[in-house]
Amino acid sequence: MFEADQTIKETSALAAFMNRCDVANYEELVERACSDPDWFWTQILDLTRIRFARPYDRLREIGAGPENIRWGIGGALNLTETCLDAHIEKGLGDKTAIDWVGEDGSRQQWSYSRLAEEAARVASALSARGVKPSQGVGIYMPMIPEIEAVLLGIARLGAVAVPLFSGFAPHAIVTRLNDARAVAVLTADATPRRGKPVWMEATLAEALAEVPSVHTVFSLRRFGGPVADPARDLDWQETIGKADATRPAHPVETDAPLLIAYTSGTTGKPKGVVHTHLGVQAKATADFLLCLDMKHDDRHLWMTDMGWVMGPLTLTSVLLAGATLVLAEGAPSMPGDPFRLLRLAAENKVTHIGVAPTLVRQFLTQDPAPLRGYDLSALRIVASTGERWTDDAWLWHLEHICRHHAVPLNISGGTELFGAILTSTVLHEVKPGGFSGQALGVGAKVLRVDGSEAAPGEVGELVVTQPPMGLTPTIWGDKKRYLDTYWSTFPGIWRHGDWARRDPDGTWFILGRSDDTLNIAGKRIGPPEIEAALTETGKVVDAAAIPVPDPIKGTMVICICVTAPGVTPDDRLVEQLKDRVGEVVSRPFRPSEIHFVEALPKTRSMKTMRRIVRAAFLDEDPGDLSSISNPETMEAIAALRKDKP
Secondary structure, eight states: OBOOOHHHHHTOHHHHHHHHHTOSSHHHHHHHHHHOHHHHHHHHHHHTTOOOSBOOSEEEEOTTOGGGOEEEETOEEOHHIIIIIHHIIIIITTSEEEEEEOTTSOEEEEEHHHHHHHHHHHHHHHHHTTOOTTOEEEEEOOSSHHHHHHHHHHHHHTOEEEEOOTTOOHHHHHHHHHHHTEEEEEEESEEEETTEEEEHHHHHHHHHTTOTTOOEEEEEOSSOOOOSOTTTEEEHHHHGGGSOSOOOOOOEETTSEEEEEEEOOSSSSOEEEEEEHHHHHHHHIIIIIIITOOOTTOEEEOOOOTTSTHHHHHHHHHHHHTOEEEEEOSOSSBTTBTTHHHHHHHHTTOSEEEEOHHHHHHHHTSOOGGGGGOOOTTOOEEEEOSSOOOHHHHHHHIIIIITTTSEEEEOEEEGGGTEEEEEOOTTSOBOTTOBSEEOTTSOEEEEOTTSOBOOTTOOEEEEESSOOTTSOOOBTTOHHHHHHHHTSSBTTBEEEEEEEEEOTTSOEEEEEESSOOEEETTEEEOHHHHHHHHHTTSSEEEEEEEEEEETTTEEEEEEEEEEOTTOOOOHHHHHHHHHHHHHHTOGGGOOSEEEEOSOOOBBTTOOBOHHHHHHHHHTOOOOOOTTBSOTTHHHHHHHHHHTOO
16 A cells, blocks of 8 residues: 655645645545536646637537537647647747657757747648648657657648557558558658667558558658658658748647547457547546646656557647656667666656556566666656556565655556546555546446446446547547447447456456457557468468466467468477567567467357457356357367466
């Protein structure tokens, strides 16, 4: 158990907000936010003075049902006016917006004015190539200052950002860019990894052979990489570097897309989750500026990737607060520098940091002696998300990172909400791995299968009963899939897909995914993408990718496969298949183990029952077996685990 000291509580942004709203405690604020959403979200918009180019007529329209809720009816705005222009007009143009550290220790500092100018140049260069508002623009770059300018520049133009994980292989890029109908992509020729360039532009060029809609690529050539297509691939310095740095923001309707964040479900292609200019600002304010206590003077570091929602979320939150983003390229842990994240935090006087339970479990395997030389006294907040904590990892980070002073704040939500469903705050006692309350304005509950509310301590489905500003309004180009995925289980209620429970003392716990989505070190992907990579080799005719607990990563990928006729399963085949997943999807999703059976459990419609595969492999209760057509397959899968040494 941990409790923040009184000074942190009394000076918190949340305490000030509650005083402003004349509520006695957080629980009262939660209740009022759910019972009077118009009042609450108006307070949130006022808190960060979100700018509107055209004021809205009505804040909220829910007449067509919560699944079709609309916000800011009749209004227009552009995120960059609040996040950049407003700060500069207040005299903060010279303040450091981005403090960047390269893998080799090189440094760059960008002021708010510099960031605004570079964003305007990106918008101008895209416009000069014929990119128009509402068109998709891909981002396939490492975490360097330019990537932040790119996201903001696309927003300033009114185009739609399509961030891609910097480690994606060509096939994964193709799927997402084609779905978004992207017309341009911004990239870099390479990113360093342990001192050697990893060629990104070449990977992108291979992918674009199958993306006919992309007519323009801007490449930042840091390592002198080759040009794949001179007619399409333009040099960053010669184009963006010389573009207009004064371009004003293009106002868009409040429900116009800002970005498409791809996340994966259990079937079909990745889901393009849509987020809007208004929604991301409101949700980031409620979650980061209030519950995670991000302030104007903070120096925030959360090592992530723009291809996962934490990339756009951390940038948006920092800029809304008028704070400084400490941006680091490379890995948080490296050979010879296992605690790199914490070393950077100490050297850069970071006050507000994000960690993942997976990373802390890696730290846990190292000798902590070097940490004694790191001065982490500036840390006030240590936030975490990604997956479940283990008690030993949580206690280790309380001792060695928080040092029993910085407040450990756990949050959980998802790509679809641009933030949290459950959170911790500086005002509450914090239990290991738990959440001290629900996020503001979401109406979180735990429901039984029949839709009734679970009793305290009972496990059920985590749901949102009051759709917050920031909740995605749709899946790109597929409203039916959106409704089927999130709104069909409990009519009028958002089902997130997590098992959860709320203990009698009010602490919430997330207990894992209730669907099949793989969450590997905080990165989510659907099993079909991995399974397709395996079957496309021609050596496997059927496959099931399942998540299995791992003491370091939290979760690892295990694949159970059926070989093609004439193919002999052996160690060489296993390595070939693992490598194929790494090449086609991404190395983080490379299977830890691959096993072979004669058949997989199927429904009568021949759908693979991954839930049954996982239960058999882990010797867990498989639940209802009424829909399985070949239950005899479970015995062979169970034997795989038992046969392990």
